[in-house]
Amino acid sequence: MADVLVLVDHAEGVVGKPTLELLALAARIGSPVAVVVGGSAGVAERLGEYGAVTVLTADAEPTSVVAPVVSLLESLVATRSPAAVLITSTTEGKEIAGRLAVRLDAGVLTDAVDVSADGDTVVVEQSVFGGSTIVHARVTRGVPIVTVRPNSVTPVATPVTPQISAVAAPAVQGRHAVVESRSAIASGGRPGLSEASVVVAGGRGVGAAEKFSLIEELADALSAAVGASRAVTDAGWYPHAAQVGQTGVTVAPQLYIACGISGAIQHRAGMQTSKTIIAINKDAEAPIFELADFGVVGDLHVVIPQLIAEIAHRKGA
Amino acid sequence: MGGAMRIVVCVKQVPDTWSEKRLDPADQTLDRAAADGVIDELDTYAVEEALRIKEATDGSVVVVLTMGPAGAADTVRKALSMGADEAVHVVDDALHGSDALATSLVLARAIERTGFDLVVLGSESTDARMGVMPAMLAERLGVPQATLASKVEIDTATDPATVRVHRQTDDGQAVVSAQLPAVISVLEKINEPRYPSFKGIMAAKTRPTATWSLADLGVDASSVGLAAAATAVSDATQRPPRGEHTVIKDDGDAGVRIADFLVSHKLL
Secondary structure, three states: OOOOEEOOOOOOEEEOHHHHHHHHHHHHEEEEEEEOOOOOOOOOHHHHOOOEEEEEEEEOOEEEEOOOHHHHHHHHHHHHHHOOEEEOOOOOHHHHHHHHHHHHOOOOEEEEEEEEOEEEOOEEEEEEEEOOEEEEEEEEEOOOEEEEOOOOOOOOOOOOOOOOEEEOOOOOOOOOOEEEEEEEOOOOOOOOOOOOEEEEEHHHHHHHHHHHHHHHHHHOOOOOOEEEEEHHOOOOOOOOHHHEEEOOOOOOOOOOEEEEOOOOHHHHHOOOOOEEEEEEEEEOOOHHHHOEEEEEEEEEEHHHHHHHHHHHHHHHH | OOOOOOEEEEEEEEEOOOOOOEOOOOOOOOOOHHHHEEEEEHHHHHHHHHHHHHHHHOOOEEEEEEEEOOHHHHHHHHHHHHOOOEEEEEOOOOHOOHHHHHHHHHHHHHHHHHHOOEEEEEEEOOOOOOOOOHHHHHHOOOOOOEEEEEEEEEEEEOOOOEEEEEEOOOOEEEEEEEEEEEEEEOOOOOOOOOOOOHHHHHHHHHOOOEEOHHHHHHHHHOOOOHHHHEEEEEEEOOOOOOHHHHHEEEEOOOHHHHHHHHOOOOOO
């Protein structure tokens, strides 16, 4: 069975859930081969729990932007002739995918929401135009390079003892940008917006910057990430990085709770593929209700505190 | 001051956010006739950033570059009216249906032909949203990518000049620097794009605009367009309407009702 290369996302030795999702998809196409740059020993073990038959580890060269990973994947494609290369659909993951595609003259498909095999063909499902259209696509030249959106599938625990090999990262050719310093996002201990299973988002109806703490409280009660509509980030009530929408982050969590968000097309484009949507809004005519599985016409400043109390009550019960 | 640069800004004409987007059933490409075309909002930040860099250096020139059908000339004109000095419009019937690989090839050839010290793009387009073009261009041009910038600084005291950006990814922030020539991409809200002035709109009409075909760029027509694409769409369908749909009016117990919903859907 052909290899499927999975580029592993990890932070300080912790493998991200989106990587475990990639392993589940890789197993449908071939033999999952995890590629780890600069990881620790526990990483390989974790990858094995989720079906990585082979783990290839390479030393990190953290000082140049994107290029070292591209060169590593290029060399692994040459030596292992994989059936596909799977990368998480983060902004940086898409840059890696794009450069690799040029390097190999191979087709790249981004933001897949599902990947499957049809004989020898890798079939990629994408959700385009803000989620209004479902597309099935395939790569017709070169090894398929696919970036997959977090939360597209559920990780599958399929424990194997992976074969671990160290691979030498090839020397990077040419001039590249150099990283002078790095800092992690201050998330207040919350999950990242694009990979969170639950997102609680606030809109203009929250009313004021200081009232956004209510959205954060609900998010924390559900171990959720915090999102915001463009009206909120434009008004400076919440950091721009939290903006969900056409010009912000696209999310597809298991649960999306829209609080005081009217649901303009700009916002819907970033969240309408969420599996379950709950909306709370004072205006019964708000378009967000067209999308909601469960909608509440009411004052979020009344409804959310009651919901938070109820969640605490039921968790305690 | 000093350190005159040739700054190329890539812009794309996209369907207006507020108009309906669909794929042409004949060939599964974007039906551009079905929607009003406008300059991509994310590209207006790139144009503004290029103009600011130009204004902070002596003698720099901003060249706006687009690839697209004849109607995309409006997009070029918008950037010129904001203050860009020159324009290049790559237009060729053979380009219809080009994928990202082909698009990056054509743009790279056009950038090389016009000459550049710095290439500026929006971080992604609001229609395709692939977010690959800045990285692909850096790869094709063989220059550093200092992309996903929330802040850009140019230091012309070094030789060659240096660009330093605050790079914002999903994982965090980094300060990244590169010697020119280089490719940068900018995030939304890095700046407040200016509105074209009346003077700017009038001046745009007299700014030099080159229209180049594939032959002008030495690109073989068989290497671009739908037939040469390395990816293909098999089918496209409208997302079915969502199944369940309950909307209640809060009678004082809505918080409890939501909790009930969460429990019944195993979300709590």
